[in-house]
Amino acid sequence: MRVNGVELCVQTFGEPSDPAVLLIHGACASMLWWEEELCEAIAARGRFVIRYDNRDTGLSTSYPPGEPGYSLSDLVLDAVGVLDGLGVARAHVVGRSMSGAVALGLGVDHPDRVASLTFVCTTTGDPSLPPMSPGFLAASSVRSPSEVENIVTVLRAYAGSSPYFDEDAVRRLAVEDVARTVNIQSAMTNHFLIEFDGPGGGFGDLTAPVLVVHGSLDPVYPLAHGEAVRDAVPGASLLVLEAAGHDVPRPVWPVFIDALVRHTAA
Template sequence: MKSFLSLFYLILILVGFYGIFNKVESKHSETQKITLFSEAFGNKNHPAILLNAGAGSQSIVWADVFCKKLAEKRYFVIRYDYRDTGLSSQVQDEITPYTIHDLAKDALNILKKYHIQKGHIVGFSMGGQIAQFLGAYYPDHVLSLILIGTSTDFKPGFDAFEGKFKNEGLSPPNQNYVTWATRQVDLDAQTLDEKVEDYIKTWRYLDGNSPRFNKDYYRNEGIRNYTRTKLHKPYLKHARAMKSSFKDHKKAPSLIKSPTLILQGAQDPVFGIDHGKKLNSQIKNSTLLIWDDFAHAISPQNFDRIIEEIDRFIKSHF
């Protein structure tokens, strides 16, 4: 039971419970009878950027305005729903659960659908794990990696929610966050308004209780999150995928050869600064950027500077 709860709790960590340039193209890609929904922004002739969200999150965590602004930098920007999220297929995986390798292959199929051989891969939280797998195990399809709020090792998070706090290895999630997230499990939101209020509270916490937190933005995103799809419980499946991939994840960073930018927040309650530093030490061709006021959310007050750093990094290497 404790192990089961740890899977659920960890997802609270990783997702929070849950014009040429303005042209948007939507597609469904099929892989092994799984249909994946994606949208693209910008000109197909520009370099491709594939956005990978956190565990359990829909593609819309990468907001429309974020994608459009990034496309205005002369990129072809793609966001997509993971299996079991958004408008993609629900997968019956009780017999053979999928792994991060499977999710990485899904990402490759998205690129293939748009006839893209190589792309720049952006990954947030679990999306950063997927990005690392792409860079390590499928390098022929990767130009560069941008890793945001992620780690070389997710095991400390699982251990923390099982009550196993260790004094060695990478730091666990913030103890206050573990306590707070555990309490969230007891919430029994039923109505749309209740769910949206929980959504706002969760992202406020993941955003480090920033004084610039945009409540109206997250209210609108929460409504969209819960009215866009009926698939609202992918968390355990994504957690199983992460937990089954610890071994390959630990090996991945040292195998990455693509230029890599690591964005780490000093206020991140999930992955402390040591996680970003560890990534930086293990990925040979990497650059670490630490923001003192950044936490664990792709929030609107950070859109412009995230976009600027992505653009600066890519154009400095290509």
């Protein structure tokens, strides 16, 4: 799909007549990490599910490693463009990790396009909040000549002490992701180099209903980050995924899906 001057790979599940749920993943992650089975399960509950490859991931437009030609505000406009391309007037937006900032930008600067917001494993960015765990920082700094192994290592670190890490499933997705990505070096680096030109407001300026979802064992943004997002938005609610890390592992899908369906029912 041609969107905002670039090509983005977009996939949908379910009936376009159902309420739309736009899934936006975080840094370095293509749409594959919103697992197909998860998308199908949400669609089966009466939602039109949309996932897509952000710039520099998967099959979408790629830039030279270390030279992203875009900023956070461009990623926000990309999301608007995806909705335009699909003829979706308003969507229930789900932003995960780094893309919590994209979801925030949509909610603040494009409120007419947002029916609700769900922030998954994200943060307000308050420097007083607990830092990333030393174990995560050590594990995520390990590098291998194999990009598949690098992805597996990072996602193992994201899981932290969670018992839910499924290495076989992660490896299968990593192999698929590397094989289909235009430039894996760009995918693994460029999102960390973009300018975070923030929206014209903050969490307190959101008017759409907000659900916050956070793993109890998140080593990247400890649970206090999710609590801070909830507290920053009047009327927001928090779903804690027990024993989950910086991810939405398969064993907690039923809880996550139930909460998302309830949140997007209005």
